[in-house]
Amino acid sequence: MKDRFYYSLLVLIILGFVALIVSDSKLSALGDRSPSESQQHMNDPVSQSKEIKENSQELMKELFDASESDAERGDLEALQVQLEKLEESQKCWFDPNCELEFEAQSPLDANSHFRKQTLDALIAIKDFLLKNPEYTGKFEYLFSSYVAHQDDFVKEQALEYFAWVEPNQERLEAIMGGLSQSSSVPLYDSATALLKSYHQFGFGREVSSFISHQIRHGGFFLSRDLAKKSLEFMTPETFDIFHRLQEELPENSKTSRILQFSINEYLRSRKLSGQ
């Protein structure tokens, strides 16, 4: 009697396991995707990885040769570790055939691992550059490419670097390129804050033209978000750009209404504050 009970229990357990496995595989069957369904650009990650490797090897050799103290060499060694991590992540993140050196239980595990490794490396490299600004020119290309990374978390981290360095044309183009390729609403705040500072730093018309173009022809979510924020970019020097845009937008469209609110407030400000 007891034996029958245990055997029945065992059968139930096996059935339970089978049910779990079947239900999971059924869930995954739909919309099944490889680890990197997260999208966007940054061109070909494998070439990117090679580029990081080649550039960093050459640079590091040059820097080690030029280093004058143990402390400096220590910093460079730490930097080298981060560059290797970055290169490894970039190589493997989007290659489903890459042999992983860790146990990934699911595609999500692998994604989380590479995302974290990339974020940690970018933070460390940024900190190194802030401490050693003389190397900025040599490693900045990393942030310029990672700002266009397909993963919005990485993109946001790369953007942060640009908040610490002075505006220039190349940096502005990198930021605008990164923003134009993102559908992440939470990322728009940090990116537009950066653009705002560029706007005030002498790039007013360039930034405003970019914003106007994205409102008109950008992705759906970016277009609406920038329309909401457009007031921040309206000045006597740039207002014509937005006014022209408003005339081009389809009448009574949602974007046009949002932009109109910004224009109203701008004009109200001119009218009531006697500007």
Next chain:
Amino acid sequence: MERRKAPFRWLLVFSVLTILICQSAFATDYRSNRCKNRKGGEFDFGEGGVGCDVSAYKEIPDVMFNYASFVFNRAEETEVQRKEYVTSMVGLIADLARFYIDQRKPNASEQEKKAWVRAILAKGNQETYLSHYRIERDGNIKLTTGDSLYSYGIMQIHRRWHKIQGTDIGVDLVENILYGLDHFYDYWEGSKSKSCVRGREGNSDYFKRRARSAYSAYNGGPGSYCRWTNSGARWAQNDRGYHQKWKDQLWLRHAESHQDDSKSPVDINCLMNDEGNCDKSVNYDAYYDGDKYLLASGETCYRTGEAELSCFQDSRMRSCFKASEGLPEEKKGFVEFEKSDDMIIKTFTNRDLICHNAFPSLIKRHSFIKLNKSINVRATPGGNLVTGTTAGDIYQVLDFDFKNDGSGGRYYLIKVNGKYGYIYAGDIEDHLEWAEEVEANEDSNYVFPSKGQVAEVVKEEGTKLLRSPHEDSEVVTTAETGETFKVYAVRVIGEESLVYLLVQHDGRMSYLYAGRMNPSVTTDSWVKISE
């Protein structure tokens, strides 16, 4: 014999524990995804993916009114219904895809635009068999999910791959399609320069190669543009599946129209302008969800008499209305008022007045609250975390919102360290445990001056004082920057929530403009509280 049984029992105990742990892990996973009453789907149009109750994500009347033609009813699973469903869905996707590329790439050739639309339809077919909302046999409306419940809707927007935490992107059908379009477009453009996409426009199969390449990259990331050319690739079956959908255009077997001759029941311009209730096939007066009515005009109403509805346009007023008791109950679903002409529809617009009447403990806009505990600040009510607060802090209330569960649970919009966000502040019963109204003091976090306070003009060029609260009003005088005025009243006006302060100048009352609050707050640049 007994000795032989001992390991067997241990094995059983181990197995039981393992299965319990596994189940608990799965349950946690599902809870975190808010999936209620999950139901499996089928590999057929309208029925793809695991269904979760849509009510956990979105108001059901919104779904029924806006998307009635795009809800597959499994209780009436007939080929006629499938045909209608696919016809509507193909029309909607085709119209949106066309609208999208017209906006982003107006100079694209007609051939490219057609190929783009076909590529998107093939993608929707591959991801979910064009499934998004469906009514299950138990009558509940479900949202299609996939990827272990992490991906939402027709385009399978993954909650963890994308940085969209704190948003509900993916639940709304149109937003879901647009999000998918945003991403697919990047790859569509990226595919142009790939070695596996030989040739150029006009060459045979050029756009098919573009579509296949874009899909491979969408599915496998930017390293996978040419994955479709490698039959041994780990995810090659996805590429084969997509190719099959592109070739067969299975949706055409069901749809009465094809993508170049859309028969979408939705007015695409109405939809893109958020005008509401754009589904032309809905010919009812209202939808009743068991509590309130949603009118075709977009207003939400409560029945407050036999032939009387009290309505409002601003959905944030929803919780501030209550249906009158003792009225006959109506069946859930679409409603045609018998005497439509006799129905009295009262429309209310003063949200402050209605909500204060409903919940007298609600703290008024412009007033100050002291927090009685540390509360998280979120971008939207219950949404993405922005920052935190500390018990004892005092903030000015800029706006309010409510939970929709009738508890009176309220949220206040405040400004913390330069950032705007909502805090939860309790319900009818426990609101005092969360926050209470206080007089402002020097430590208060204010945004603009309130009644009794002194406003200081901060505009460098000064600000004109007006006879009435309107920018075209007669100008009384110009107040210089730094000039101060005692505030006698605050008025918030119109859709932009323009703030006007009633002040006194030379013994005469006049209005000082203090910025707007919608769609963003600008009051900082106009006035501050005088110190």
